[in-house]
Structures are given as C-alpha cells and as structure tokens.
Amino acid sequence: MKLFEYQAKELFEQIQIPVPNRVLIENPEEMAKATDEIGFPCVLKAQVLQGGRGKAGLIKLVSTIDEAHLQAEAIFSKAQNMSGLLIEEALQIDKELYVSITADPVSGTAMMMACSEGGIDIEEIAKNIPEKIHKITIDLSQGIQTYQVRGLLYEMGLDDRLIGTGTKLLMDLYHVFRNHEAELVEINPLIVTKDGKLMAGDGKISIDDNALFRHPQFQVTRAYYENDAEFEAAEEGIPYIQFDGDIGLMCAGAGLTNTVFDLVNDYGGNVANYLEFGGPNYHKAKKAMEIMMKNDIKVLLIVTFGTIARADVMAEGIVEAMKELNPPFPIVAAVRGTGEEKAHELLRSVNIDPLIDTEQAVIKAIALSGGVKQ
Amino acid sequence: MSIILDQSTRVLVQGITGKEGSFWTKHMIDYGTNVVAGVTPGREGQNVAGVPVFHTVKRAVRNIPVEASLLFVPPRFAKEALFEALEAGIKKVVILCDGIPLHDAIQMRKAAISAGAMVIGGNTSGIISMGQAMMGFFPYWLERVYKPGRIGIMTRSGSLTNEITAEVVRAGFGASSLIGIGGDPVPLTRFAEVLPLFEEDPNTDAVVLIGELGGTMEEEVAEAIENKIFTKPLVAFLGGRTAPKGKKMGHAGAIITAGKGTVKDKMIALKNAGALVAERPRQVGTLLESILASKI
Structure with a gap:
C-alpha cells in the first residue's frame, strides 16, 4: 500500500524527522x-x-x-x-540528497541506500553514476547501529557539521521502516537548506500489504486506486490492473496470468485487463466476472491450471456467473488441473468449448476479438 | 534418486490437524512420503492418518527422529513455526503459505542462513520427487504433468509450473524433482542455491527453470552457469516478458538490481551464460528435445 506524500510526511513528523x-x-x-x-x-x-x-x-x-x-x-x-x-x-536549497530503505532478499537484511545526488530519478542515478550510491545492510534482530549510519554519511561526503543531525535522521527513518513494516521508505530529495539544515523534501512510503493486519491505522479506500474496477477487485483481494485493449483476461496464478498476457501480445492481440483469481480466490469466479463486465471487452479469455485452485470449483463459478449475469461477450476457456473432467462437463453445459491448450485458447480469443491489430 | 527429499526422508508436519494439513498429509502418505510425526499445540496424543501428534516440535523430535518439516500454518505464524523447527535442529523446511509479512520473511531468510538450513518457500506448492515423495500439495494424479523422469524443475510459480511441466511431459520427458521455491519477494531458498543439488544428482540430466519478472534470481542462475557451478543443460521459461512495469516494482526494488529485473534482461543474461530460453511454453519441450537428443 503506497502512501501519499502528505501521509509519509505525517509519519516523518511523528518521529521528528524534519519536514517543511x-x-x-x-x-x-x-x-x-x-x-x-x-x-x-x-x-x-x-x-x-x-x-x-x-x-x-x-x-x-x-x-x-x-x-x-x-x-x-x-x-x-x-x-x-x-x-x-x-x-x-519553499525551501532555500543548497543541496539535494537521496536516501531510502528497503529489503535485501539475498542476505535477509534491511538495506539503506544513500546518494549525494538526489532530486532526480534514482534509476537514472543507478544507471549513470552507480559509484555514488552507498549502501549498508541492517540485521533486523540487531537493529540499526549509529556507526553504520555515520559511516554511510561520511562515504557520501556529507558536510561534517551535518553528520550529527544526519545520523539521527537516518536512525529515525529506519524506525519508520520498522514500526510500520514498510517495503520501502524513501526521501528524495533530502534537502540541505542554505542555513544548514536537513529536511525531507518529499516522502515515499509503501506499507507491506501482507502486514496490514498488524497496522489497522492504514485503511484501504478508493483514493488509493486508479479506477473503480481496481478498487472493487482490491476489496475482494483479487489482483487487477486495467489496460486499454479488448481481450479480458481472467486467469489463475500470477505466473500463468503473466504468460497468457505475453502470448496475447505475441500473437497480436490487445489485453484489456489483468485479473488473477487463483490461490485463495479460486471460488470467486462470479465476482471476477462481475468486475469483467464493468469493462468494455470483446471477448473473455479464461486460462487456469490449478492444484488447490480446483478446476471444477472455478468452472462452477463460471457457469453460475453465465446464468445469473448473462455476460454480453463470448468466452474462451482453458480450465485445467485438479477436477478438470468435471470442469469440462460444466463448461459444455453452458456451451463453452473446454480447450486444453493455452496457445490455442489465445489464438481463438484474438480471432473473436476481431483479429490481429496493427 | 532425487534431491532434498525421497521416500526415506523422515517428515514432520507442523499444523497437521488443520483442514489442509490433515487432507494433504493423507495424500502425501498415499504418494509414498514417510510422514513420521505432526505438531499442533494442544493436540498431543491424537493422530492424523496414523501419524502421532505432539504439542511442540521439541517434544516430537525427542520421541521420533525427524529430518524435514513441512509447515501448514497461516502466514502470520510462519516465522514462529520456522524458528521452532530450526531451534529443534531440523535442517530442511518447506513453508507453503502465501502472505508472509515482508519483515518476517527477511528475518526468516537470515535465520535460515545462520542455521545452515535449506528452507523452501513461502508461497509455494512445495517440493515433489516424482514417484517417491512430496512435501506440499501437488495433484500428482494428473498424469500429463506429474511423470517421473530425468529433468529437474525449479519454479517461482504454481499454475505456470503445471503448464510448463505438461509441455516437458508432452515432449516425452518426465521430472526427477520439482522444487517450488515460491513466488514471494524474499524466497527463503534461491534458484542458484538449488542448482548445486541438481548438478550432483546422477538422475537429473537437465534443469528447467520457470521464472518471472522482478528480483535477481534468474541473473544469479546465469552467474552460476558462467562460473561452472552448474554445467548441465538448462532451459528457462520466464513469464512477464511483455508486462509493463509491475506495480510491485518500486523504485528502490529496481535500483538494488541496477538495471536487472526485467524479463528481457534476464533472458539476455541466461542466453549469454549458455542457457536455452523458451519464448513460449511449447518451446520448452522442443528445446529439451534438441539438447537431450544430441547427447544420446
């Protein structure tokens, strides 16, 4: 869950990180x-x-x-x-720095990164002047140590007079990262003002969705989503991303959904959305179909190959949705995995031809959408 | 032969009396897995499919020698359950649940490294040594996917694994061991850490890697091939080649990797190292045919 700048700065202020x-x-x-x-x-x-x-x-x-x-x-x-x-x-700016904390999945630590050239896109810095990015790793069970932070600030060439306040600021930033279980906290730019103070010019915080149950102060609302469909899907815990094509995807499993997305693009189709109803959502086919119907699509492509996400249960949901919602678009389905024989019987009962092959399903869906686009 | 797990491996199941735990314990035993004990606090003295249940992992291992533990626990308890297994001296752990909090996962990764344990997961279907034993949930009765053979498979995805493995089988091959390292941002064992086991396994002729966008694990595999840590043929399929920059790929996530993380970059790294990269699922089978036929 990404927070807005004003929320990030409120969290900074609470822990006494200076903000304008x-x-x-x-x-x-x-x-x-x-x-x-x-x-x-x-x-x-x-x-x-x-x-x-x-x-x-x-x-x-x-x-x-x-x-x-x-x-x-x-x-x-x-x-x-x-x-x-x-x-x-408006601050009187002398210099702009960069600092962030995120996870290092290889070593199992938190990683703090700092650079003396902030204010620009950090990916640009990484590409053009990677030698100016300095890093320290922090063992969560030991916590952050002042010597580490001090060392980082000296490496990035911070003015001696700012080392004390800089150290405190970065220690506090680590506590923001830990206290709220963030995936990312970033201050870019961290501003050195002309009167020699450090101040958070911007603030970016992303809270780990998997930890939100421990942080009830962060409530998911419509404000955090780009459109109604994404918000509605999120409320159901269904991953959903809107695109502007005409082939709706309803797939199970992130890896398979990405692969179907690639195949549609490879064969010259246009994807309308990414919707993934696998894992714990496999019984939500009807809800997924409701979300799809908010979208102006020419064909719906359903591809699954589930284990726990049983094919027969997904097919039941599809059949129920067909009967109750009467979707206005044709459906192409390759529903496979646990219980697939029963699933195929169910699909045939509503005149959906159950396909076995993913590529074949993709090609058929593109044909139904009106063929290959420019 | 296989890696990590075979029918003699003595398996403990943490969370054995839960709905999923008991259901899949029965399937694991049916498949040939040597499940010797289970743990659920408050349920000592009971049994699940003939397997004795203990209050704690320590009490279980005091009574029955255990080599590996499978965690059927909700994500919020995964960290504790892992620490309990590690403290009891268990060196192989598989964690299935999806949704482990990131800060817990970081600490779990660190603890696994410190303990010298191989901890697989989370967010995975688990591991299966074909025709012998499994820790996790696989629909092993699907013959067009779960067929014994000599191809090692390692994957970040569940349903995509069924898709790709079906292509391996369609081309006339089968799998030795399938290792689901899982789809979390902090996998507790990484692809490159599994490779040496496949390298040593006399019954694995080649490895199929099922990867996806984000992170640096595929690049690490390319490095392992370049450094001759892994010398058998490797075929990779990666999902998300045409994906626009994903919502999960924040700035700092991309920057750690400094230009790594996109599928296109991963494909180039793997190809440069000498791996074969399939653009589509079907090509995994044909690429395997091309390399393994020429070896015979």
Missing part, C-alpha cells in the same frame, strides 16, 4: 487560508500516487495569491485521483 511547514487543502477555495499560514513563495503539490509529478505539471512554485489560485485551478482540473493539494513552504 505545510497545509493540505481539499479544494481551491481553501487556498487563501493555507497561504496565510505558509506564506510566499510556496509550492503546490498534487497528492497523487504516480511518480513524475513535476514533469506532469502537478508541482508548481508560486509567489503570489493570484498565481496560487491560477495554478491550483489548473492542477485540480488536470490531476486524476488526487487526494488533496499540499501547500508547502
């Missing part, structure tokens, strides 16, 4: 009150989850109230799925 003064507004009418508090110049920052906000025109520096109103109107009309606008004091 800021106010979150819900609509442009609240602007005057916010700028009275923050003053000019200030920065307007759209609270959306996607990256590249600057390039998309969703972050603007403004110096007057008129300019603030104008830019706020533009951002509110342009941004989709925005959870408010952050009005933030």
Whole structure:
C-alpha cells in the first residue's frame, strides 16, 4: 500500500524527522487560508500516487495569491485521483540528497541506500553514476547501529557539521521502516537548506500489504486506486490492473496470468485487463466476472491450471456467473488441473468449448476479438 | 534418486490437524512420503492418518527422529513455526503459505542462513520427487504433468509450473524433482542455491527453470552457469516478458538490481551464460528435445 506524500510526511513528523511547514487543502477555495499560514513563495503539490509529478505539471512554485489560485485551478482540473493539494513552504536549497530503505532478499537484511545526488530519478542515478550510491545492510534482530549510519554519511561526503543531525535522521527513518513494516521508505530529495539544515523534501512510503493486519491505522479506500474496477477487485483481494485493449483476461496464478498476457501480445492481440483469481480466490469466479463486465471487452479469455485452485470449483463459478449475469461477450476457456473432467462437463453445459491448450485458447480469443491489430 | 527429499526422508508436519494439513498429509502418505510425526499445540496424543501428534516440535523430535518439516500454518505464524523447527535442529523446511509479512520473511531468510538450513518457500506448492515423495500439495494424479523422469524443475510459480511441466511431459520427458521455491519477494531458498543439488544428482540430466519478472534470481542462475557451478543443460521459461512495469516494482526494488529485473534482461543474461530460453511454453519441450537428443 503506497502512501501519499502528505501521509509519509505525517509519519516523518511523528518521529521528528524534519519536514517543511505545510497545509493540505481539499479544494481551491481553501487556498487563501493555507497561504496565510505558509506564506510566499510556496509550492503546490498534487497528492497523487504516480511518480513524475513535476514533469506532469502537478508541482508548481508560486509567489503570489493570484498565481496560487491560477495554478491550483489548473492542477485540480488536470490531476486524476488526487487526494488533496499540499501547500508547502519553499525551501532555500543548497543541496539535494537521496536516501531510502528497503529489503535485501539475498542476505535477509534491511538495506539503506544513500546518494549525494538526489532530486532526480534514482534509476537514472543507478544507471549513470552507480559509484555514488552507498549502501549498508541492517540485521533486523540487531537493529540499526549509529556507526553504520555515520559511516554511510561520511562515504557520501556529507558536510561534517551535518553528520550529527544526519545520523539521527537516518536512525529515525529506519524506525519508520520498522514500526510500520514498510517495503520501502524513501526521501528524495533530502534537502540541505542554505542555513544548514536537513529536511525531507518529499516522502515515499509503501506499507507491506501482507502486514496490514498488524497496522489497522492504514485503511484501504478508493483514493488509493486508479479506477473503480481496481478498487472493487482490491476489496475482494483479487489482483487487477486495467489496460486499454479488448481481450479480458481472467486467469489463475500470477505466473500463468503473466504468460497468457505475453502470448496475447505475441500473437497480436490487445489485453484489456489483468485479473488473477487463483490461490485463495479460486471460488470467486462470479465476482471476477462481475468486475469483467464493468469493462468494455470483446471477448473473455479464461486460462487456469490449478492444484488447490480446483478446476471444477472455478468452472462452477463460471457457469453460475453465465446464468445469473448473462455476460454480453463470448468466452474462451482453458480450465485445467485438479477436477478438470468435471470442469469440462460444466463448461459444455453452458456451451463453452473446454480447450486444453493455452496457445490455442489465445489464438481463438484474438480471432473473436476481431483479429490481429496493427 | 532425487534431491532434498525421497521416500526415506523422515517428515514432520507442523499444523497437521488443520483442514489442509490433515487432507494433504493423507495424500502425501498415499504418494509414498514417510510422514513420521505432526505438531499442533494442544493436540498431543491424537493422530492424523496414523501419524502421532505432539504439542511442540521439541517434544516430537525427542520421541521420533525427524529430518524435514513441512509447515501448514497461516502466514502470520510462519516465522514462529520456522524458528521452532530450526531451534529443534531440523535442517530442511518447506513453508507453503502465501502472505508472509515482508519483515518476517527477511528475518526468516537470515535465520535460515545462520542455521545452515535449506528452507523452501513461502508461497509455494512445495517440493515433489516424482514417484517417491512430496512435501506440499501437488495433484500428482494428473498424469500429463506429474511423470517421473530425468529433468529437474525449479519454479517461482504454481499454475505456470503445471503448464510448463505438461509441455516437458508432452515432449516425452518426465521430472526427477520439482522444487517450488515460491513466488514471494524474499524466497527463503534461491534458484542458484538449488542448482548445486541438481548438478550432483546422477538422475537429473537437465534443469528447467520457470521464472518471472522482478528480483535477481534468474541473473544469479546465469552467474552460476558462467562460473561452472552448474554445467548441465538448462532451459528457462520466464513469464512477464511483455508486462509493463509491475506495480510491485518500486523504485528502490529496481535500483538494488541496477538495471536487472526485467524479463528481457534476464533472458539476455541466461542466453549469454549458455542457457536455452523458451519464448513460449511449447518451446520448452522442443528445446529439451534438441539438447537431450544430441547427447544420446
């Protein structure tokens, strides 16, 4: 679960990581009150989850109230799925740094990374100046040690006068990572101000979905999703991603779904969505079909090859959905695995030809969608 | 012969009295697995399919020698259950559940390394040595998938494994051992750590790797081939070649790997190391035919 910048900064503030003064507004009418508090110049920052906000025109520096109103109107009309606008004091920037913490799956540790060149996409840094990225690993059972953090800061060439506050900041950041069971915490840029202070210019936190049961303060709402179908699927625990093609995918298992996705692309079809109803969701075929019907598709392609996710149970759900929902699109199905003989009987009862071969199913679905696209 | 598990391996099942635990324990015994004991706190004295149940792992191993443990526990208890098995001295553990919290998984990986134990999982169907024994849940009665033979299989995925293994069988081959290392971001055993076992196994002629986007495990396999740690033929199939950047691939995740992680990069790394890479499931069979026929 990715958090919005304003939420990340709230978590930073709670643990005393320095953050700029800021106010979150819900609509442009609240602007005057916010700028009275923050003053000019200030920065307007759209609270959306996607990256590249600057390039998309969703972050603007403004110096007057008129300019603030104008830019706020533009951002509110342009941004989709925005959870408010952050009005933030403009800092006097001396330098921009990068720091993050994530998991190192090879050694079984947490990994803290820092770079003296922040503010730009970290993947660019990794590609162009990998030697400037410094790393330490932290054994979770021992916890983070100050000498490690101090060493990291010296390696990245931080000004001697900032080593003390920098060490405290990174120790605190580790506690944010641990306390909230994050997959990722990132400050980019970590700003050195002209008056020699460190401050979190941005904040990115992603909480581990598998640990959310231990962190009830993070509630999943529509705000975290790009569209209704993705949110509805998420509420059911069904992985779903929207694309703009016309072949709907309803597959079981992440690996098989990815493979069917590849095959559709290889054979020249266009995928409308990724929907995976395997694992614990194999009895949710009907719900999955309901979600599919929110989508304007020309054909539905169902591919499964399950073990625990029994083929007969999935076929029962498909048949039930066919009868109750009467989907307006043709269905191509390769439903295999445990209980497949019964599954095939069930599918035939609603006039679906049960296929055995995945590639054959893909080719048939593309033909039904109107053939190969340009 | 096989790797990690055969019909003589003495298996403990943690969480044996649960619905899934008891159901699959029966299937494992039917298949030939030597299940010698089970653990469920509060249920000592009972039995499941003739297998005695104990309160704790320590109490079980005090009574009955155990070599391997299979965890049928919910994800939130996986860490504890693993620590309990490791503390009792068990060196082979298979963890099936999907949904282990990341911070738990990191600590589990560290603990497994420290204990010198091979811990497989989570988020896997388990491991099966064809025609001999299994730890986990496999529909071994599907003959067009679960056929004994001389191909080692290791995989990050469940349903894709059925798809690919069916192609291996269709081409006239069968599997020696199938190792489901699982689909979690922190697999407790990595592909490259399984390879030396297949290298040593006289009954494995080649390995099929079923991988996918994300992480660096396929790249590590390429390195193992380059460094001659693994010298048998290897055929790889990777899912997610055309996937747009996945939602799970955050910035920091991609950056650790510095340009690694996409399927295209993985395919190049494997090909450069000398592995054969199938673009489609069907090609796994034809590639195996091409290399193994030429060896005979």
